[in-house]
Amino acid sequence: MSRLLIVVDRVKDWAPYYPSDDVLTFDQYLQFSSPSTGRVRVINLCQSARYLSQGYYCSLLAEARGHHVVPSVLTLNDLGRKGLFSLELEELDSSVVNWLEASGAAIDPASDDRDATHEVRIRTYFGQAEQPELKPVARALFERFPCPILNVVFKRRKQWQIESMRPGAPSDLDEHEQDLFAAAFDGFSSMVWRKPRTRRRYRFDLAVLVNPEEDMPPSDQVALKRFEKAGRKLGINVEQITRRDYMRLPEYDGLFIRETTAIDHHTYRFARKADAEGMVVIDDPASILKCTNKVFLADLLKNNKVPTPKTMILSKDRKEAADQVMEEIGFPVVLKIPDGAFSRGVTKAENEASLRAGLRALFKQSALVLAQEYLYTDYDWRIGVLGGRAIYACKYMMVKGHWQIYQHGDASIESGDFETLPTYEVPKNVIQAALNATRLIGNGLYGVDIKQSGNRVAVIEVNDNPSIDAGVEDRFLGGELYTLIMQEFLSRMEEKRRR
Known part of the structure; x- marks a missing residue:
């Protein structure tokens, strides 16, 4: 169980907000003993974040204790380096620039010079800004410089840029800003408002x-x-x-x-x-990397002798790609972009004209395209594998009159029927192919799509984020699937x- 601590300089700094046993003064945090189990998260709200100040030492001690602290020492150091955040904002949404233009007060009010210096000061709270137009900026800055309260100065000379950023503290805020801060804090971490009794459950x-x-x-x-x-x-x-x-x-x-x-x-x-x-x-990230790119996956399965349909990896720079597909695979052939999902970016070519047209269209989206032997089946197996064992099995039927499980229309997506079975009723060679494929990926949760034609079994792909919908994948196991x-x-x- 994780615990969230809020560190302030003095007790009165937290007086306007909801009381909590998780609020500590800096001196109390110095004496704090970390629990033997669980994670500790620290929100550092000390007034000064200068080098060797209490705020700086708060973040430094938190990191030394293995606590996860916001802001980190790295963030505090980065906020002192102007070169890291003197960013030109010309590529931001026009509404942001328009708001800055409307809000900026010329340092010389009498000047009509477009090159005169204008300045805008704002505060952000956990990546939130009061002004709707600045929400994308506030969120981007928080992801790059995570800091609870950030005082940001924008300046326009010839164009808008961030002139300075420095951490803020609750004691800096007026009553209206306190409301904004409390709302942002509540959204950032609802755990701080939980009753201790609930948390310990x-x-x-x-x-x-x-x-x-x-x-x-x-x-x-x-x-x-x-x-x-x-x-x-x-x-x-x-x-x-x-x-x-x-x-x-x-x-x-x-x-x-x-x-x-x-x-x-x-x-x-x-x-x-x-x-x-x-x-x-x-x-995990390794599973996402291996599964979401069909080129990587096809090569991985082929090199490890996992049965798959005949597959070719085509480059847009290879002029003879279509000829090679016709010679080595023939028709019909399935063409895929590497990162498509739910049957998107997949087309079937029945002849040379549709093959060349399909390759032209897909090469506009990707430098590499997969060409794969088309195996006709009424359904695809989907074997759910978790931690190296099969936990569910489904038959996904093709959409009536279509060759895929999903058919994407202009305004809707149609899917075929399904049948959910216990894994012990699935042919052993189907289960084994699924397990062999997932061993190459990792030990996470995977959905392996497999075609079966007679005794032939072919792995189509491994999905790192398989569908688990109520009434479909859980049709046989019910609540036990979620418990597993x-x-x-x-x-x-x-x-x-x-x-």
Whole structure:
């Protein structure tokens, strides 16, 4: 279980806010004894962050004690180096620049010179700004320089840039700003407002990363609630977070990603940060890296003799690519971009004209394209593998009149039917192919897509973030499926704590 501490210079600095036993003065923090188990998170709200000040020593001591502190010593040092944040803002959204232009007061009010110096001062609170137009800037600065209160000065000479940034403290704030700070703090870490009795109910905290706006998330809300219920029965406090909670990750003992992953995406950054913090992560960054790029995965499976459809990796610079596909694979052939998901970026070519047209279209999106032998089946197997063992099995049927499980229309996405079976009813060679493929990836949670034609079995791909929806993947096991996954988190978090 993690604990959150708030460190201030004096007791009265926290007087305007909700009382909490987690608020310590700097002197009290000096005497603080870390618990033998669990993680400790420190919010350093001391007034001065200058070198060798109390605020500086607070962050320094926190790091020496293995506590996760905001701001870190690195952040305090970086805020003293103007070269790191003298950033030109010309590429920011026009609404940001327009707001700065409207708010900036010329240092010489009588001057009409466009090159005259203008200045705007703002405060941000845990990456939040009072002005809606500045929210993207505030969030970006907090991700780069995580600091509870940040005083930012913008200046425009010939163009807008950040002139200075320095940490702020609660004692700097007026009554209106205190409300803004309290709201931002509440959003940043709701744990500080929990009653101690509630907090002690759980041994571990698990963050579940979701995107409420995602059209086809890996788990629907019913499934997410079932994960929460299963976790809490095991003593795990399961809490949904979004991409805005990036800096809160060290509060938790584990991260479960239930948002579609990609390398150039915040899901990968979350996985890397959680892994660096020593948290249990499913899926871990190595699994995301290996699974989300079909080129990497195809090469990995081929070199390790895992059965797959005949596959070629094509380069846009190879003029004879289409000829080579026709010669080595033939028709029909499936073309894929490396990072497509849910049947996106996948097309089937039935003849030379559609092959060349498909390659032209996909090479506009990617320098490499996969060409893969088309194996006709009425369904694809999806074998769910966790920690090296198969835990569920589904047959995903093709959309009626279509060759894929998903069919993307202009305004909707259609999916085929499904059948969920116990793993002991799945042909052994299908299960074995799934296990052989996932051993090359890691020991996380994977969904292995496999085609079976007679005695032939071929692994199509390994998904690092497989779908687990209520009434589909859990159709056979019911609540036990969620318990199996939460039990895996529990075992791994207990192992981490013992180290």
